[in-house]
Amino acid sequence: LFNPLHPVLGNEDILYIDIDSVIVGDITPLTTMKKITLLNDFSQHGASVAPATGIMFIPAPAKKNVWDEFMKNPEKEINAIRTPPYHGDQGFIGRICQDAERWQNILPGRIISYKANIATPKMIGFNPELYDGTGNGKLPDGVSIVCFHGSPRP
Template sequence: MVDRHKARKMNDMNSATEEPCVILCMKWGTLYGPDYVNVLYAAVADNITIPFRFVCLTDDRTGLRPEVECFDIPPMDLGPDRFAFGGWPKLSVFARDLCGLKGRALFVDLDTIIVGDITPMVQMEGGVCLIREWRRFADYFRKWGVNGMTSIFAFTLGEQPQILQKFMDDPDYAFANYRSEQRWVTDTAHDMRFWPEGWVVSFKRNLLAPPLLNRVIPPKSPPPGARIVAFHGEPRPIHVVPDRGQRWGNWSRYGRGAVPFVRDYWLRYGGSDPA
């Protein structure tokens, strides 16, 4: 964790000469409440050493803290079913002009835990920098391609408009041939790069014990050098915050009660206690 007083001092020193980066998140529907955005803002502020703007693209600004800059999610005319499935609204951030925002941006999913300095992630060179998809068990028995995951990705605003434009030119083709927006990004991004090994770890792939063993072995804490823990799919962070012995996950990604580092993170950065 970056020392917040040191980071604030560095922000003050650099703000006059350095263009702030943009930390982006997106919230639509009811799956994620305002706590997710507010906690993420506090965690970013505590783990970055350069000036930043925190922007939430959303359909509901209720309950969001005043430091969060809110903009409407750019219209994509997908219809409610397509809009909600697979994260396709994320493609809107690749518009040639996104709400007048400029500079380097880091998009962060709301179901993400920041555990280290994210400054190098914003500053990493490349067209689109994203997660290399973690292998599932079934992937070891079939052809394995190179695919990116868009839980956390960096890019320069306005410099990858083809990602959105090609989709909008023929969305029917995209939905017929792609399971999710992240594979679309993998195929249409220019100068795609992956985060260095260990920067982003998966809760369910890297920290949770294998099936059956996870019934007796608790989840591990993030390793040294990790900057972000991604909660892609089940369980979500809010499921492992309560400390009441609740079951969470599913038969293969199983656990009980609070995961200490997640509970500490959630409460430390202002999240309400579900217990």
């Protein structure tokens, strides 16, 4: 995703969508970003929300910095112990791209969580810790993507 020298994708902007997400509406607005754009972790609230990489817009010019940082010591980055919510690739990418835009801030309501914004207490996958009080079991208007981030899988 971030290799600026990749023969096919190196010079291309990328809209990355994890396999546990479902496109349910128009995603065109998600393809017009100028900066790297990440999700806010759905389990976090407040001003200093951890990043999540389930849906990313990666403009071609942003790739080099992330790639170069990773390639300085790939073994260290792969084996680094990071605790949630700063775990895995999102911990690394969040550290390198601290000025990334966040989907929930620039396109509110376009990308939502099944657990936080749709599921009700009687539905599979309901999580009272994530539930925001708005879910009624139906897809809200204007949504482009629903993220499942864990069980149940779509």
